[in-house]
Amino acid sequence: MLRILRSVLAVTACAVAMTSVAAGQVVQGTGFGSTLRVTVLDPTEAALIIAQVTIVDSAGAERTAMVDDRGVALFEDLNPGNYQVKAAAESFRPITTPFNVRRGENRTTLRLALATIEQSVVVQDKSAADRRDNGFTQTLTQEEVDALPDDPDEMAEELARLAGPGAQIFVNGFRGGRLPPKDQIQQIRFQTNSFSAEYHEAGMIRVEVITKPGLGGWRGSTNFGFRDESLNARNHFAKAKGAEQMRRYMVNFQGPIAKGRTGLTVSFDGNSSYDSRTINALSPSGAPVTALAETPMDAMNFSARVEHLLGGTSQLQLEYQRRQNDRSNVGVGDFDLPERAFATDNSTNTVRVRATGVIGKKVFSETRFSLIDSTLSNTSFSNQPTIRVNEAFNAGGAGQMGDRRAREIELAQNVDFSIGRRHSLRAGVLLEAGWWDSNQRSNAFGTYTFTSLTDYNAGRPATYSIRTGDPVVDYRQVKAGWYLQDDVRVSRDLQVSLGVRQEIQTQVDARWNLAPRAAFTWNASRTTTVRGGYGIFYDWYDSALYEQTIRVDGNHQIDTIVQKPTFPVTAGIGTRLPPSVIRAAALAQPTIQQASIGLERPLAPWADFRTDYMWTRGTNTLRSINANAPVNGVRPDLTLGNVTEIQSSGRRASDRFTVALNARYMPRRILGMVMYQYTNSRNFSDSATSLPSNSLDPDADWGPSAQDMRHRIFLNFNAPLANGVRLGFNVQGSSPLPYTITTGLDGNGDTVFNDRPEGVGRNSARGAAQWSTNIRLSKSIGLGGARSGPPNMPMPPPTGGGPASSVTGTRALNQRVGGGGMGGPGGGDGPQMVVMEANNQKYQLNVFLNVQNAFNNVNYNAFIGNQLSPFFGTATSAQAPRRVEVGLSLGF
Numbered sequence: 001m002l003r004i005l006r007s008v009l010a011v012t013a014c015a016v017a018m019t020s021v022a023a024g025q026v027v028q029g030t031g032f033g034s035t036l037r038v039t040v041l042d043p044t045e046a047a048l049i050i051a052q053v054t055i056v057d058s059a060g061a062e063r064t065a066m067v068d069d070r071g072v073a074l075f076e077d078l079n080p081g082n083y084q085v086k087a088a089a090e091s092f093r094p095i096t097t098p099f100n101v102r103r104g105e106n107r108t109t110l111r112l113a114l115a116t117i118e119q120s121v122v123v124q125d126k127s128a129a130d131r132r133d134n135g136f137t138q139t140l141t142q143e144e145v146d147a148l149p150d151d152p153d154e155m156a157e158e159l160a161r162l163a164g165p166g167a168q169i170f171v172n173g174f175r176g177g178r179l180p181p182k183d184q185i186q187q188i189r190f191q192t193n194s195f196s197a198e199y200h201e202a203g204m205i206r207v208e209v210i211t212k213p214g215l216g217g218w219r220g221s222t223n224f225g226f227r228d229e230s231l232n233a234r235n236h237f238a239k240a241k242g243a244e245q246m247r248r249y250m251v252n253f254q255g256p257i258a259k260g261r262t263g264l265t266v267s268f269d270g271n272s273s274y275d276s277r278t279i280n281a282l283s284p285s286g287a288p289v290t291a292l293a294e295t296p297m298d299a300m301n302f303s304a305r306v307e308h309l310l311g312g313t314s315q316l317q318l319e320y321q322r323r324q325n326d327r328s329n330v331g332v333g334d335f336d337l338p339e340r341a342f343a344t345d346n347s348t349n350t351v352r353v354r355a356t357g358v359i360g361k362k363v364f365s366e367t368r369f370s371l372i373d374s375t376l377s378n379t380s381f382s383n384q385p386t387i388r389v390n391e392a393f394n395a396g397g398a399g400q401m402g403d404r405r406a407r408e409i410e411l412a413q414n415v416d417f418s419i420g421r422r423h424s425l426r427a428g429v430l431l432e433a434g435w436w437d438s439n440q441r442s443n444a445f446g447t448y449t450f451t452s453l454t455d456y457n458a459g460r461p462a463t464y465s466i467r468t469g470d471p472v473v474d475y476r477q478v479k480a481g482w483y484l485q486d487d488v489r490v491s492r493d494l495q496v497s498l499g500v501r502q503e504i505q506t507q508v509d510a511r512w513n514l515a516p517r518a519a520f521t522w523n524a525s526r527t528t529t530v531r532g533g534y535g536i537f538y539d540w541y542d543s544a545l546y547e548q549t550i551r552v553d554g555n556h557q558i559d560t561i562v563q564k565p566t567f568p569v570t571a572g573i574g575t576r577l578p579p580s581v582i583r584a585a586a587l588a589q590p591t592i593q594q595a596s597i598g599l600e601r602p603l604a605p606w607a608d609f610r611t612d613y614m615w616t617r618g619t620n621t622l623r624s625i626n627a628n629a630p631v632n633g634v635r636p637d638l639t640l641g642n643v644t645e646i647q648s649s650g651r652r653a654s655d656r657f658t659v660a661l662n663a664r665y666m667p668r669r670i671l672g673m674v675m676y677q678y679t680n681s682r683n684f685s686d687s688a689t690s691l692p693s694n695s696l697d698p699d700a701d702w703g704p705s706a707q708d709m710r711h712r713i714f715l716n717f718n719a720p721l722a723n724g725v726r727l728g729f730n731v732q733g734s735s736p737l738p739y740t741i742t743t744g745l746d747g748n749g750d751t752v753f754n755d756r757p758e759g760v761g762r763n764s765a766r767g768a769a770q771w772s773t774n775i776r777l778s779k780s781i782g783l784g785g786a787r788s789g790p791p792n793m794p795m796p797p798p799t800g801g802g803p804a805s806s807v808t809g810t811r812a813l814n815q816r817v818g819g820g821g822m823g824g825p826g827g828g829d830g831p832q833m834v835v836m837e838a839n840n841q842k843y844q845l846n847v848f849l850n851v852q853n854a855f856n857n858v859n860y861n862a863f864i865g866n867q868l869s870p871f872f873g874t875a876t877s878a879q880a881p882r883r884v885e886v887g888l889s890l891g892f
Contacts, residue, residue, distance in 0.1 A: 034078040034101055039109040040071045040087050047071025048112055051089040055099075058082050058260075058309050079313045080356070080364050080416075082213060087112060098213065100186075103364065103416050104424065104487075138662070139189040144671060145182060147718055147728030147776050149850065150225055150887060151248050151271060152179040153299075162714065163190055163205040171209045174352055174370055174410075178301060178323060179209060181252045181267050183221045183891065186212040195519040195533035195594075197483035197499025198414065198428060202537040202592045202616065212254070213263055213307050220253025223889030225850075227273075231884035235278050236858045237877060242276025242292040246885070258308075265305040272298050277333035280876045281393035286453055289393065293332040293341070299325045314357025321350040334862055334876050335394045341381045342398040348374040364416040372408045378440065385466075385568075386447040389456045390744055390753060391869030399447070402440035402471060406543075409433050424487040430480060434543055437474035438551075443467040443559075448567060451744055451753065452868050463751050464565040464574070469557035473550050477543045479505040485517070493523040503538050503589070507546050510589045513538045531612075532597040539590035545622070545688055549646065552582040561641055561751050577641030577751075582689075584646040588620040598658075606665040614656040621650035622688040626695035630749045642751060644691065649698075652683035652705070671718040679712070681705040686763075693742075693754050693762070703762040704738045711735040721777075728776035736770075738763035744868030757867070767875065770859040775851040783843035844891040849884070856882040 040051035053073035054064045058081055065073040080101050087110040088094035099108055148155045156179050160167050171177055179185075191206040199206070225248040229241045252267030276292040283289050305319040329341045353369040382397035414428035446466035450456040485499030501515040519533030551557055558579035565574035598612025628635050628643040637643070660675040684698065686706040692698040715731040740754070740762050747755045756762070853859075860875035 034080055034103060034106065036075045036078055036083075036085075036099070036101055036106045036108070038067075038073045038075070038085060038087065039107070040067050040073070040089070041109060041111045048089055051087055051112065053110075054086040054088075056084040056086070058313065058315075059311075079358055081313045081315065082309075085110070100210075100213075103426075138660075139187060144716065144718060144728075145185060145188055146726075146778065147716075147730065148182065150182060150223055150250075150848075150889070152181065152269070152301075153271075155179055155182070159188070159207050163207050167205040167207055168201055169207045169209065172211055172317070172352075172354060173366075173368055174354075176372075177321060177350055177352075178303070180211050180303070181221070181250055181269070183889075184211050184252060184254065184265060184267065186210045195497065195499075195517045195535040195596075197485040197501045197515070197517045197535075198426060200430070200481060200501075200503065200537070200540075202535075202539075202594050211265070211305070218253065218255030219892065220251070220255075221889050221891040222249075222251045223846075223887060224249050225885050225887035227883060227885040233853075233856045233881035233883075235276075235878060235881050237278040237280050237290065238276070238292055239290055240292075242278070243294055244273075244275040244883075246271065246273035246275075248273075248887075257306075260309070262306065262308045265307075266303070268300075268302050270298075270300045275880075277329075278877055279333060279335075279337065281335045281337065282389075282453065282870060283393070284453065284457055286870070289337075291338075293329055293338050295327065295329040295332065297325070297327045299323070310355075310357060314355070317352075317354040319350075319352040321348070321352075323348040323350075331398050331400075335391065337393060337395050339382050339384070339396060340386070340394055340398050342400045343379045343381070345377040345379075346374070348372065359415075362417050366412075366414040368410065368412040370408075370410045372406070374408075375403060375405045377403045380444075383445055385445045386443070387450075387456075388447055389450045389453060391864050391866040391871055392453050392456075396447075397445050399442055399444045400440075401444060402438065404438040404440050405436065407435045422489045424489075425485065426487075427482075427484045429482045432479040433476065434478075435474075435476045436543060436547065437472075438547065439472045441467065441471045448565075449753065451746075453870075459567045461565055461567050462563070462746060462753070464562040464567075465559060465751075467552065467557055467559050469555075471551060471557055473547060473556060475543075475547065475550060477506055477546065479503070479540055495521045497533075505540060505589075507584075508541050508587050508589055510587075513589045513591075528599065528601040530597070530599050532595075534593075534595040537592040537594065539592065539618075539621070541587060541589075541622070542688075545646065546584070548582050548689065549584045552580075554579055554581045559642070563749075563751065578639055580641035580643070582644045582646070585648070587622070587646070588648040590618065590621045590648060590650075592616060592618045603661075607661065607663040610658075610660045610662075612658050614654075614658075616652075616654040616656075618650075618652035618683075620648040621652050621683070622646055622648055623650035623685040623698070624689050624691055625698050626691055626750050626752070629695035631696065633749060644689065646688060650684045651702075652681070654679065654681040656680075669720055671716070673714065673716040675714045677712045679709060681708045691750070691752050691754070693752075693756050694748060695750060701762045703764060706738065706763065708738055708763065709734045723779075724781075725777055725779045728774075728778070730774040731771070732774075733771045734769065736766040736768050739765050739767060739863045739865045741765050741865040741867065744866040765863070765865055765873075767863040768860045770879070771857050772852070772859060772879075773854045773857070775854045776848060778846060778848040781845040781847070783845055846889045846891070848888070849886055852883045852885075853879070853881060 036055065038053045040048045040053065042048045047067070047070050049067055049071055051067045051071065052064060053067060054062055055075055056062050057079070063075055065075065067073045078101050080103055083099050083101055084096055085099045085108065086094065086096045089112055093112060095110060095112060097110070099106075149158055156169060159169060168175060169179070171179065187210040189208050191208060194206055225246065227244070227246040229244040232241065232244060234241045248269070248271045250267065250269035252265070254263060254265035256262065257264045274294050274296040277295055279289060279291040279293060281289045301321070301323050303319065303321040305317065308316045310316055323346075325346045326344070328343045329338070330344055332338055332341045349372070351371045355367045357365055359365050378400040380398045380400050384396045386394065386396040386399055388394050409432070411431045412428060414426060416424070416426050418424050443466060446464060448461040449463045449465075450460070451462050455462070481501060481503040483499060483501040485497060488496045488498070490496055497517070497519045499517040501517065503513045503515065504511060515536040515538060517533070517535035519535075520531070522530045524530050552559060558581060561577045561580055563575040563577070594614065594616045596612055596614040598610065600608060600610040602608045624644050624646050626642050627645040628637050628640050635641070657678045658675065660673065663670070663672040682703060683705045684701050685692070692701040694700060711734065713733045717729040718727065720726050741756060741760050741764065742753070743755045743757055744753060745755055746753050859879040861877045861879060863875050864871040864873065866872060
């Protein structure tokens with residue numbers, strides 16, 4: 001393991017060294033075709049055609065251009081990297097802002113204020129994102145970022161909800177890990193319908209988080225948030241408010257440690273909290289059991305990131321993260337009584353390295369390396385056997401214990417180069433490897449299963465099961481892939497992307513998994529853009545799934561099952577089955593085909609419209625069957641009990657239709673978004689290890705997926721109120737999720753209690769619709785002090801504008817030199833605003849109030865489909881009621 005890790009680190013070091021050495025050979029204008037369009041506007045959103053724009057690269061080289069009659073300055077043939085963008089005009093305040101030029105087309109808009117107005121606004125066009133994938137990209141404005149939860153974990157959950165099922169979050173190109181503090185985030189963008197050959201994941205929504213470089217002046221912030229039950233509402237299933245408290249704190253700062261070359265970013269945060277889970281069950285006598293159980297959580301996180309410029313156009317980024325998360329009373333709630341609790345202790349150390357630069361004069365290089373070392377420990381509070389009375393109550397111990405350690409590395413190398421003026425190519429390789437060792441145990445003390453309270457009171461369990469043997473396993477897994485993509489500019493109005501990707505991994509028999517991809521962007525008119533694509537993707541065979549097949553393999557551990565045992569002693573009576581095992585069949589790589597078509601166009605200078613349809617079909621998806629299920633009461637292999645066999649014989653299908661309207665009326669700084677989404681998702685199984693109701697006819701389980709949320713609607717609104725207070729308003733609604741109706745019995749003798757009534761399909765019932773409204777009120781207060789240098793960090797929105805005569809003067813000055821009217825340049829890619837403050841206030845105090853589920857709507861969870869349960873057809877829990885958090889942050 002150490003030899004392999006040293007080899008990988010050596011390869012990474014060589015790649016970084018090559019990038020650094022080659023950087024010294026670079027001159028301006030390498031033929032990459034990267035362009036930067038800078039639009040300069042006045043405070044009325046008119047083109048400021050008297051402006052001059054200067055860009056300065058990291059080596060200090062300047063290029064200057066006057067804007068045209070639309071207020072646009074064009075810079076072509078740029079090297080990707082960090083630039084300072086300066087805009088100046090007579091009678092206006094000049095501004096300077098950093099900008100990261102990426103591959104392809106980049107756009108940014110600077111809004112200059114009159115010399116008497118101390119406010120500047122930087123606008124980042126959503127087309128500034130690399131559009132290689134020919135997909136739709138939506139970039140959150142600074143106000144929309146500010147409206148997200150302040151806790152990074154809660155912010156990740158909110159972004160996942162906004163993005164929808166299957167979304168993946170990336171930070172600076174790395175998947176997973178923890179989100180940075182909000183004031184270290186430069187941009188958050190949602191990319192949909194992504195068919196780039198660079199991506200392993202199928203084209204669901206990618207949430208890309210880009211952090212700010214720490215190369216400007218020293219800056220930082222500290223914030224604190226508090227919540228307890230005094231301002232919260234009562235949970236619908238609780239008789240009284242449950243005990244709840246959250247104390248969240250964070251300190252972060254960033255700045256140069258070698259001016260103009262090396263920046264440092266450090267953050268530390270913690271969260272000490274507890275809330276109350278509702279228990280909604282029945283006692284053995286049938287009386288209702290309604291109680292609350294506190295679930296404490298303590299988390300501490302630390303991260304440090306160093307960014308260093310290597311030569312003129314290369315950059316090296318090093319980052320270390322440490323996470324510690326301890327939870328108690330896990331597993332309690334709904335039917336699970338307090339004695340079922342167990343504790344988890346999760347620690348993670350992450351090292352990330354990212355190097356970018358230019359090799360020679362034609363190749364842009366990106367190298368990424370990450371190492372994640374994590375340990376998860378489980379400890380049960382009780383060593384008693386589990387007593388499970390189906391959909392009535394669960395008592396006894398949790399049977400969870402042991403540790404699982406994972407060491408995972410990722411090494412990626414991407415290169416960009418151009419051939420002629422029409423072809424922009426990207427190629428890359430990816431290597432992922434992991435080493436795991438685990439002694440985790442589940443069902444360690446056995447489980448008695450009763451089909452009803454009547455059987456429990458009579459002492460008649462249906463089954464008794466226990467997992468025995470040596471749980472210690474260690475294994476490794478390697479995954480690799482390479483790709484090549486060519487973006488072809490067919491004409492001024494049409495771009496086509498063609499690519500192919502090949503992937504391979506251990507534990508899967510298939511060796512050639514070619515994934516062709518194709519996409520296009522067509523500017524059908526000046527205001528209408530059509531995008532579409534088709535691609536094949538492959539899913540990985542997950543390490544945790546493979547771990548089960550080597551742990552419960554009949555050698556390390558077995559599952560022992562006794563039908564109709566005595567209770568509480570299993571000896572003497574009952575039918576003891578031979579050992580039960582878990583194994584994998586000869587597996588093919590799960591394959592996904594995906595296609596989409598969509599359209600976007602502006603409806604007004606301040607509003608744009610988007611719609612798209614996505615078609616997804618999956619084959620060779622993983623599912624399990626009982627390969628030794630009884631046939632007419634007799635098992636095919638009499639030496640074994642249940643044989644849970646993981647097969648690549650499944651299918652899945654999904655159809656998704658989206659309509660979205662975005663509005664940004666920047667003269668009043670009012671932002672809004674409305675989105676509706678229809679999804680129809682079907683599959684054979686909700687997880688790779690879920691057994692069908694009848695393993696002799698597993699295809700009968702085709703039906704809606706567990707996440708088949710047919711209708712979803714989002715509404716976001718952000719606007720200033722009186723006295724500098726800003727309102728963020730968010731509404732989310734969804735139609736009911738499905739659940740399965742079962743008989744509660746094991747009619748086919750396979751020891752699995754998921755038999756359905758005749759003629760009833762899987763996930764054929766529906767729960768209840770869900771609605772939630774979140775409100776955030778915030779106010780920014782300048783505390784004085786002089787700030788030196790240009791503005792280089794997003795700050796809260798200003799509390800007011802300049803005098804009315806100043807705006808009038810702006811328009812008059814613009815008209816004297818032939819300026820345009822209201823509004824920025826047209827086109828389908830409307831600007832995305834990022835507000836900055838340049839009022840020389842060194843300290844900023846922000847006070848906020850967050851209200852989740854503001855109208856205290858009851859959103860039901862966990863509908864019961866067991867026909868033998870007294871709770872049949874009803875919900876036993878609900879999502880959190882109204883919660884109120886107050887807090888403040890100090891920026892300096």
